[in-house]
Amino acid sequence: MGRNPMRAAVTLCAAAALAVPLSTASAAPSAPSAARTQQTQDPVLVDCSGQPQIGPDAYVLACGDANSRLVSLRWFRWDPQAAVGRGTNAVNDCDPYCAAGAFHSYPVTVRLDQPTAAGQGTGRPHFTRITLTYTDGRPDGSPRTVSYPLPG
Template sequence: MRASLVGTTVTLAAGALLTAAVTTATAGGPAGRPAHPAHAGTTRTVLVDCLWHRTVRPDDFILACGDGNSRLTGLHWSRWTPDGAVAVGVNMVNDCKPYCAAGSFRAYPVTVRLDDAKPWKKQPGVQHYTRMSLTYQQDRPEGFQQVMTYPLWD
């Protein structure tokens, strides 16, 4: 039993690392569609992820960088301006029951809002969004409010 538990834990951890690597590699856009990297000199406001990569209109975004237990997927952006950005997508959240390595990911449709653009400390000439709000359209993870607001990396 213990060997099986260790094997399962190792497999889940490897899967999480692979998912994070693939997500980072494809965050700009799927194959066949141009990526939306934010290049130096651009005036577009960017979204900075936990690996300090900046993107514009990403398809996916990891919220829980430490363990990958919460991420946004299938993002469709309807607005991206210096004043804010809006998308709809899905928040995939691990229920961590009975514990995170054995938990199940649940899908929650959300509306994503980015705002409060400021100069990025790493590159002061680049404006980046500093706040993200998720509005759950129906169900939401246990303990979450209908609208959850998070500070973003600087």
């Protein structure tokens, strides 16, 4: 114990007192890892390059030329059955042709649904349909609500 046994005893007691909260804190991460595990079970949105995404802030709808894309996405639901969010559909009017066209923005509500079972395509469940509902204006000739199949 050295030259000062009282100091050594106080140091040991302090170390023991600190160890109790640390051991409790080290057990706490099991809850977040359980949440992470659940999140990995939620379906993903597969992008044009085949990469899985959860809650992206942008998404290209027209994979061939990117003339229609979703931007400024904010998701308020993402679970095993569906994902729902809001954003803007930026659409090229292709007038007089796509390379010279202008992009126009339309606010939309976005819904992803019809998830697959795990193991198909990406090895994870993924949504197979996207539905856009235009909330203020829409591209010429487009219905207020439109659905598309998703890659996967």
